Amino acid sequence: KVSEACLTDIKKITDYRGNLSVVEELKDIPFKIARAYWVYDVPGGECRGGHAHKTLKQFLVALSGSFTVTLDDGTEKRTFLLNHPYQGLLIETGIWRTMDDFSSGAVCLVLASEVYDEDDYIREYDKFLEYVSDADH
Numbered sequence: 001k002v003s004e005a006c007l008t009d010i011k012k013i014t015d016y017r018g019n020l021s022v023v024e025e026l027k028d029i030p031f032k033i034a035r036a037y038w039v040y041d042v043p044g045g046e047c048r049g050g051h052a053h054k055t056l057k058q059f060l061v062a063l064s065g066s067f068t069v070t071l072d073d074g075t076e077k078r079t080f081l082l083n084h085p086y087q088g089l090l091i092e093t094g095i096w097r098t099m100d101d102f103s104s105g106a107v108c109l110v111l112a113s114e115v116y117d118e119d120d121y122i123r124e125y126d127k128f129l130e131y132v133s134d135a136d137h
């Protein structure tokens with residue numbers, strides 16, 4: 001449920017040489033990490049996402065710059081601003097997400113619980129609403 005989503009603080013080790021943040025699977029992130037990818041060089045005004053996943057869970061971090069992530073569980077929508085490399089957003093299964101308002105130089109790191117599988121995507125909003133209203137999925 002979107003009402004349970006929140007930005008999580010990531011461990012930050014400050015140092016005169018610069019800062020370091022770290023996450024470990026099954027400890028800071030509630031799944032084993034099967035894949036990492038990152039989104040960058042997003043032109044101003046472009047949005048990404050616009051789909052949900054049946055199985056995949058993901059953890060998003062703005063490594064640089066900022067962007068917003070809107071989560072929608074079919075009932076409620078909430079928008080989060082990701083603008084610190086020491087904060088992350090967990091996206092559970094069955095949540096429609098869109099990513100907007102990328103600043104110049106924004107880099108979005110995504111840690112994912114599964115390898116890439118196009119069959120896991122729900123890319124049409126009406127199918128998503130059917131999916132979430134079907135308790136047997």
Ligand code: T46
Nearest residue numbers: 035037039048049050053056058060097099110115116
């Ligand atoms: C998500 C948001 C946050 C691959 O071949 N392998 C991959 O691991 C990924 C993630 C994508 N692709 C291909 C599939 C498309 O042809 O790369 C192309 C762009 O993917 P997509 O349009 O799904 O990108 P976004 O930024 O809209 O969504 C991505 C993830 O796909 C998605 O799971 O939640 O980032």
